[in-house]
Amino acid sequence: MPPPIARAARLRADLDRLADVVAAAGFNLASAGQQERRRRRDQLVTVLRSYLIPRLGEPDAPLLVVVAGPTGSGKSTIVNSIAEGEVSRPGPLRPTTRQPVVWCHRRHAERYSRIGSVECKVVGDDHPLLEDLTIVDTPDIDSYVAEHRAMTVEILHHADVVVFLTSAQRYADAVPWEVLGGIDRRGSEILYVLNRLSRRASGAVSDYAALLRRHGLAAGPGDPAVIPVQEQRVRGEAAALPAKAVSRLTDALRDIARRRVDVMSDITSRAVAYCVDEAEAVAAGVLAQHEERLRLEAVVDRVYEDAFDELTSELDGGSLIRTEVIERWAERVGTGDVARWIKGSASWLKNVADRLSGQPAAEVGRIEREARRELADAVTVRLERAARAVGTAWEVDDAGRALLTPDLRAAGGDVSDDTEAVIDRWLASLAALVEAEGPRRLRAARVASTGVNAAAVATILAVFSATGGLTGAEFGVAAGAAAAQQGILEHVLGQAAARSLAGSARDSFLDAVRQVFSAEKGRYRRVLEAASDPPRLADDVRAAAEAVAVSSEEFHAL
Numbered sequence: 367m368p369p370p371i372a373r374a375a376r377l378r379a380d381l382d383r384l385a386d387v388v389a390a391a392g393f394n395l396a397s398a399g400q401q402e403r404r405r406r407r408d409q410l411v412t413v414l415r416s417y418l419i420p421r422l423g424e425p426d427a428p429l430l431v432v433v434a435g436p437t438g439s440g441k442s443t444i445v446n447s448i449a450e451g452e453v454s455r456p457g458p459l460r461p462t463t464r465q466p467v468v469w470c471h472r473r474h475a476e477r478y479s480r481i482g483s484v485e486c487k488v489v490g491d492d493h494p495l496l497e498d499l500t501i502v503d504t505p506d507i508d509s510y511v512a513e514h515r516a517m518t519v520e521i522l523h524h525a526d527v528v529v530f531l532t533s534a535q536r537y538a539d540a541v542p543w544e545v546l547g548g549i550d551r552r553g554s555e556i557l558y559v560l561n562r563l564s565r566r567a568s569g570a571v572s573d574y575a576a577l578l579r580r581h582g583l584a585a586g587p588g589d590p591a592v593i594p595v596q597e598q599r600v601r602g603e604a605a606a607l608p609a610k611a612v613s614r615l616t617d618a619l620r621d622i623a624r625r626r627v628d629v630m631s632d633i634t635s636r637a638v639a640y641c642v643d644e645a646e647a648v649a650a651g652v653l654a655q656h657e658e659r660l661r662l663e664a665v666v667d668r669v670y671e672d673a674f675d676e677l678t679s680e681l682d683g684g685s686l687i688r689t690e691v692i693e694r695w696a697e698r699v700g701t702g703d704v705a706r707w708i709k710g711s712a713s714w715l716k717n718v719a720d721r722l723s724g725q726p727a728a729e730v731g732r733i734e735r736e737a738r739r740e741l742a743d744a745v746t747v748r749l750e751r752a753a754r755a756v757g758t759a760w761e762v763d764d765a766g767r768a769l770l771t772p773d774l775r776a777a778g779g780d781v782s783d784d785t786e787a788v789i790d791r792w793l794a795s796l797a798a799l800v801e802a803e804g805p806r807r808l809r810a811a812r813v814a815s816t817g818v819n820a821a822a823v824a825t826i827l828a829v830f831s832a833t834g835g836l837t838g839a840e841f842g843v844a845a846g847a848a849a850a851q852q853g854i855l856e857h858v859l860g861q862a863a864a865r866s867l868a869g870s871a872r873d874s875f876l877d878a879v880r881q882v883f884s885a886e887k888g889r890y891r892r893v894l895e896a897a898s899d900p901p902r903l904a905d906d907v908r909a910a911a912e913a914v915a916v917s918s919e920e921f922h923a924l
Contacts, residue, residue: 553636
């Protein structure tokens with residue numbers, strides 16, 4: 367009696383969910399082992415969708431028995447011998463069977479016109495064996511016609527029971543052991559038949575059993591699944607062997623038919639267990655792929671952090687902007703006499719204020735543009751170096767090499783424009799910050815709009831010409847033109863405001879530049895994200911597999 371439909375429906379729903387989450391694993395990162403991960407994924411989805419889900423949806427359907435084997439093994443003759451009449455016409459021409467032939471009960475004939483995507487020739491009959499079994503004769507599993515091999519492999523995906531047939535002359539050949547292994551691992555019943563045994567080939571059965579054992583496919587020489595068929599002359603128009611010649615195989619099939627419900631329960635239980643185990647392997651593959659992705663991301667992070675650290679070091683060392691730009695500014699505002707400035711001459715301050723307010727805006731703007739260009743070039747050069755370094759590092763990694771494209775071997779095409787835009791925004795915020803910090807002092811010093819720009823440029827040059835830094839305890843450690851810029855700021859804005867402004871300028875500059883670096887790193891992260899699967903997918907696969915295990919236990923306990 368079939369299990370209650372509710373439990374069957376729940377198991378099928380859980381299996382369908384498992385198939386969905388497993389199929390979602392792309393395994394597109396071209397790292398070592400990905401091909402095997404994709405193969406396991408595809409095989410698992412095939413077992414779920416081509417076998418388990420449809421089989422559980424038709425619990426009363428006859429067991430599908432697929433007769434498969436290499437070229438010339440006598441598959442059609444064996445099927446005809448079991449049927450005691452012509453089902454599939456044998457012959458000397460190879461390949462003989464070019465389309466699967468289904469021998470089934472007449473009332474099931476419409477069910478088997480197509481198995482999966484394979485069109486079949488259907489032979490209806492009233493043979494009593496067909497009440498519980500449907501037998502399929504397939505093209506050669508090692509056929510030189512690729513289409514024929516593909517047909518047989520797909521039919522095998524739907525099989526409950528497989529009769530694997532080979533001959534005494536062919537059993538040691540390189541048959542597709544992987545296909546057999548897959549059928550065995552998923553829990554299908556397999557009967558191994560050794561055909562065309564001569565009297566002098568008595569040792570062939572034990573040799574064949576030993577070969578099966580080496581491939582993990584049979585328990586031993588006495589295993590009843592290894593069924594011998596003696597070589598005999600075929601008889602009649604049906605080209606069949608005498609019933610006695612195939613009696614052991616026929617008896618084995620009758621026994622399976624008699625136990626159809628239990629056999630199906632055992633097969634589906636083993637198939638579910640196989641799927642749960644394989645799901646864990648798929649989940650482990652997702653996590654392993656994520657580790658491979660993290661390794662490539664770590665390369666990117668390290669390269670760009672090194673480039674950013676180099677930029678920061680040059681900023682704090684005072685070498686980020688060329689000395690000529692700083693000196694030109696010093697000459698423009700008359701800040702060459704640092705010693706006199708340090709003494710704090712009030713008349714000198716008035717001089718500076720006069721110079722600042724008297725300079726044409728164009729002159730200040732020109733120096734500002736030079737400073738901006740220097741900054742943009744300093745950032746862009748490091749981004750170019752970083753991109754080349756990532757390309758070199760990824761080149762020696764299988765996954766990295768497969769992902770590398772010409773645009774990833776260089777900085778982004780818009781990186782110069784993006785860098786200038788970021789620096790422009792930073793300069794705009796800096797000018798606003800100068801105006802906010804000390805508008806009264808600016809007015810008192812007669813530094814109007816041009817003065818604001820000049821003070822902003824002074825801030826830039828104070829920050830970027832510093833030696834030892836301009837923040838915290840080291841704020842006063844500066845020399846040459848840098849000290850002059852600092853002095854201007856302190857006299858115009860006040861000491862506290864000047865110190866705060868210079869420190870804020872430095873930090874905000876680094877924050878702005880880090881955005882450009884992050885955007886460049888993002889190009890590699892997006893490529894890695896598109897090629898790999900999120901690690902949470904492993905949790906989804908495991909959760910779906912656990913649900914299948916629980917519902918299967920409930921279903922098969924009945």
